Amino acid sequence: MQALDAYDMSAERGFLCQFNAGDISLTGDLATVGDVALSLPSLLPTGRVRALLRDRLPDIDIAAVLQSCGDAEARMAMVHYSFMVQAYVWGEANPPEVLPRCLSAPIVALADHLGQQPLLAYSGYVLDNWAEVERGQGLTLDNTRMIQQFLGGQDEAWFVLIHVAIEAAAGGALARMPKVVEATAAEDIGAIRTLLEEIAQVWEGINGIFDRMPERCDPYIYFARVRPYIHGWKDNPAMPHGLLYEGVERFGTQGRAFRGQTGSQSSIVPSMDALLGVGHAHDPMKAYLDELHIYRPPAHRRFIEDLRAQSGLRSFVERCGDPGLTEAYNANIKAVADFRSRHLEYAASYINRQTRAATGNDTEVGTGGTPFMRYLKKHRDETRERLLPVREKQRA
Structure with a gap:
């Protein structure tokens, strides 16, 4: 495998942007876009966000800007732009059929x-949307802030910043x-x-952060x-015909x-699945999971x-049969299953048990457009099923 920076990653920030997003100053027309x-x-x-966006956004030459x-x-x-697109679609009572050119062409x-x-x-929503409160003090919950918001407020920021801290x-x-891939190729059991x-220990911290959501x-x-x-607007009954991107x-x-947007677009758990050799049964939920892959940044994909291509970890652990190695492998399987259990519990309390509040905000369908409770439970259970039997240690 390549070095982490080739995948736009680091040990300190994981998949979070490697630049300091809070320091980026947009210029020219993009500065106006940022202000809006x-x-x-x-x-x-105001209830009229669509008219306000159409009136205030400049008609920019996005091709020239990107050059x-x-x-x-x-x-x-x-x-x-992605926040403004979402606000335009969902910021009033009924979603529109057309996204105007001032948003469609740039996005x-x-x-x-x-x-x-x-x-x-x-x-x-998460990876490029955070800033440090005090530079150099760490990307922790007490030292990060959300840059772009919809309505603002503690609940919206905390939801995103929990994900930032996890990342x-x-x-x-x-x-x-x-x-691990390198050590497996070398058949270095101890390494x-x-x-x-060490990875399992990191996951203790991840699950501890996730516990703080409420x-x-x-x-x-x-x-x-x-x-x-x-x-x-895919598989969303409120928008059966999708959205027309004007002028594209x-x-x-x-x-x-x-x-x-969904937390299932995060690359952390799919990376663990790939390392550990955790697969999922071929059914509509598996197809959905595969489809989400194109929503990730290319380097993370x-x-x-x-x-997936290079990790032979699971087969080596099975073949080797070393009890200590198997236990270490299983500790990671359990950690990911625990994470998926927490996600399932939050989905139940934060969504499934709520009352339907607005068009398109269904208690049975996730933001990605699927029956999320069944999807989350299925993948939690399939993870648990990948635990390996631990052979008894041989007596000296």
Whole structure:
């Protein structure tokens, strides 16, 4: 496998952006775009956010802008535009059929440039949407802030910042994965066991962060004030014909459907699945999981794909039969299963048990457009089923 930076990753930040997003200053028309986007908490409560966005957004030459700006600037522009697209679609009572040119042309051009999809994805919601409160003090919950918001407030920020903290914490596990692949190829049992024990320890911290979600994100507030804006328009009954991207020639005159932002677009758990050899049964839920792969940044997709292709960990652990190695392997299986159990519990309390509040905000369907309870339970159970039997230690 390649070095972590080739996958736009690091041990300190994991899959989070490797630049300091809070330091990126957009210039020219993009500066105006950023100002309009950052005013969404003031625009959305008016109930006429669509007219306000159409009036205030400049008609920019996005092709020229992309020729002159760097990767960090393009990604921050994507954060701002993707939030405005979501606000335009879901910020009033009934979703529109058409996305106006002032939003459609830039979001499609930015998505093409970055190798992503033209709406809000996890990368724009979480990975590129944070800043340190005090520089150099660590990416922890007490030292990060959310840059771009919809309505604003503690619950919205905390929901995103929990994910930011998890992504940062996961860097320590992700950095060890190529080393596990290398040690497995060398059949170095001791090195593999040590690395797996260290990865499992990292997961204790990840699950500890995830446990803190209820501290400052209330289930009702999440469902009624945070979740409505992150839905997509694929498999969403509120938008049966998708969304027409005005002026985007290659899309023609037909509506296009894309899946909404979801934590399942994070690359952490798929990386663990790839390392550990955890597969999922072929059914509609597996197809959905595979489809989410294109919503990840291209470099992160390559990391997962390289792990899938090169990790022979599970077969080696089975073949080797070393009890200590098997226990270390199983500790990681249990850690991922525990994470999926927490996700399932939150999905039940934050979504499934809530009352339907608005068009498109269904208690039975996830923001990605699937029956999420069944999906989450299935993958939790399939993870648990991958535990390996531990052979008895031979007596000396």
